[in-house]
Amino acid sequence: MSVAKEFTKGLWKEVPPFRLVLGLCPTLAVTTAAENGLGMGLATTFVLVCSNVLVSLLRKVIPGKVRIAAFIVVIASFVVIVELTMQAYFYPLYKVLGIFIPLIVVNCIILGRAEAFASKNTVIPSIADGLGMGIGFTLSLTFLGGIREIFGNGTLFGHAIAGASFQPFSILLKAPGAFVCLGLILGAMNWISARK
């Protein structure tokens, strides 16, 4: 498989939240605004790429029986780095994402890619895989956050885009709205794929 193919599979064919239906916890919880989705996505992408690189480099050193423990330590370290950096330079975003930043550790996309891909492949394809999956995840979260923000609040990235007469569907900003949006997007993607 070519590097380009590893990269692009994360963007449509295996885009994590909608096609693999992985990582739904942050997908549903933080996408109340496009900006939050983007921040969460970028944080996850960073952890995903870094952990893929390290796992791929260490894949021959780590004994099979303790590989999951080793992967988790690697992933958790990068998550703490993200958390401290975000706290130091992007405090408002850090406040909004809250507990979901530490929870990146248990995001099954990251452990899934480490286990299913990086531990069996060399560094370059692992970077492509992590980057593709991460960007796919980021775009999905930003898209979902954008939809919920536009219809739930009448804004996009904090800028008002709807007229004054717009009545926001505030349910979209609550948990049920997240499920409804996710379901509609999943359905739409299945429909498009089936037509091809």
Added chain:
Amino acid sequence: MRELVRMVVVLTVICAASGFVLSYVNEATQAPREYQLLKYVQEPSIKAVLPSYSNDPIKDRIELTMGKNEKGEPVKKTIFPAKENGKVVAIAYGSAANGYHGPIDVMVGIDPEGKLTGVSVMTHTETPGLGARVVEPAFSEQFAGLEMSGQLNVTAQGGKINAVSGATLSSKGVVNAVRSALEVFPQVKKEVF
């Protein structure tokens, strides 16, 4: 057996490396994290108690060591100066005293003459609906313009502060916190102005 040793060694090395890296990152981000915390958690209170200023009181903050506590450890106080045209027009710093349920943290703003420019209650654990009403401006605005004197007391003790009804102890807690802030003011003044 050899496999067991290898597992232990590899996992130990990975964990140790992770520990080293994280302690380095922790150290490196210490200062900006502190700044952000002050900026977003304390700046609203600081802004509320100071007159208009043109500097960044968080960036210009001064760490003072003032005396020792009961355990003999030095007590640190962070002073936030408000400057206009490079001149300090007022300073703000935190203070605390016991209320009805626990400590009440206040931020006080004081001008160079020792007059209060404002008081803002930051954190407290007073009874909701009663003691918690000390955070309301109707109560905290009474402090502006007062200085260290008999006037700085609840009315029951001959002062000018109307206690929140039904919450005398909470009100006294705020007054005590403000008084203890003013008590150290002469010492702070020497260092800052």
